[in-house]
Amino acid sequence: YLERKFFCLWAKKTLGQVLPSKARCFYDQKILQKTFGEWKEQWTVCRERKLSLREDNQYRLLNLIFKAWRAYVCQQQGKRNKYYIAESHAKKQTMLRTWQHWLVYVDVQRTKHGMQSVALAFRDRSCLRISWAVWRRQHHQKCCGHKMNILALQHWAQSLQFRAWLQWQELYLYTQNEKQKDTRAVTHHQHWELRRCMGAWLGYLNLNRVKKRQNELAQGFHRSRTLRRCFCDWQLSWECRRRMHAHQRVLEKQAARIALWRVFAHWKHYVVLCVEEAQQCELAEKHYKCHLLVRALLRGWWQGLW
Numbered sequence: 649y650l651e652r653k654f655f656c657l658w659a660k661k662t663l664g665q666v667l668p669s670k671a672r673c674f675y676d677q678k679i680l681q682k683t684f685g686e687w688k689e690q691w692t693v694c695r696e697r698k699l700s701l702r703e704d705n706q707y708r709l710l711n712l713i714f715k716a717w718r719a720y721v722c723q724q725q726g727k728r729n730k731y732y733i734a735e736s737h738a739k740k741q742t743m744l745r746t747w748q749h750w751l752v753y754v755d756v757q758r759t760k761h762g763m764q765s766v767a768l769a770f771r772d773r774s775c776l777r778i779s780w781a782v783w784r785r786q787h788h789q790k791c792c793g794h795k796m797n798i799l800a801l802q803h804w805a806q807s808l809q810f811r812a813w814l815q816w817q818e819l820y821l822y823t824q825n826e827k828q829k830d831t832r833a834v835t836h837h838q839h840w841e842l843r844r845c846m847g848a849w850l851g852y853l854n855l856n857r858v859k860k861r862q863n864e865l866a867q868g869f870h871r872s873r874t875l876r877r878c879f880c881d882w883q884l885s886w887e888c889r890r891r892m893h894a895h896q897r898v899l900e901k902q903a904a905r906i907a908l909w910r911v912f913a914h915w916k917h918y919v920v921l922c923v924e925e926a927q928q929c930e931l932a933e934k935h936y937k938c939h940l941l942v943r944a945l946l947r948g949w950w951q952g953l954w
Contacts, residue, residue, distance in 0.1 A: 651904040683874050
């Protein structure tokens with residue numbers, strides 16, 4: 649009865665109100681929750697890594713396409729700017745040449761008007777028929793020369809227009825050829841980019857298949873490893889519980905022995921105290937009887953003297 653009593657007290661103080669079976673179930677649930685949480689974290693990390701790799705590849709592809717398109721647009725703008733600069737320069741050159749020729753023509757007209765005024769003055773002064781005839785001949789020649797100059801200027805302007813037209817036609821044909829070359833280059837670049845993207849996509853599919861296989865193998869290895877680890881942990885916990893139960897039994901036996909020894913020691917001490925108390929009572933009674941006897945003798949002796 650004492651062993652059972654002290655064992656119950658010791659179990660309440662050490663284990664509390666929770667039974668070992670409930671504690672074991674709670675421990676197993678916590679281990680399963682911890683392993684499932686670690687597996688879920690690894691799975692989410694792998695999935696986020698896959699999504700980040702896919703986004704990086706798409707971003708690189710779009711960045712390359714955007715850079716090629718921007719370079720093509722910049723090249724087209726440069727060509728257009730060069731064409732506009734060349735056209736404006738040609739217009740300025742033609743205007744400058746026409747302005748120079750017009751200045752020469754104005755100078756010639758001024759000189760001609762001056763010469764005509766001088767000739768008229770000379771005709772007024774001389775009034776000679778020969779000089780007038782010579783002057784008329786010269787004036788006629790001058791008029792013919794003026795007409796010839798006008799015709800030459802018209803022919804020169806037409807030749808300039810024809811040359812400008814030929815240059816513009818050559819430039820237009822050159823621009824058309826350049827545009828056709830650019831379109832062919834763009835189509836060739838697009839076909840090459842599509843072929844390269846197709847190869848990259850096929851490589852990406854093969855990598856995904858290989859990664860899926862590796863992930864499946866890793867998951868199977870992780871499952872077997874987690875099962876082995878759980879089994880090892882369970883085996884260690886079972887060995888620990890078995891050792892704890894054996895130690896608990898040894899402690900219970902030792903506690904029972906200690907309790908019996910304490911009870912025997914208390915009983916022995918109590919017996920010794922009882923014996924000492926009985927001896928003290930006997931001594932006190934003897935002392936009291938002796939004191940009464942002495943007192944009675946003294947009282948009798950005192951009364952006898954009187």
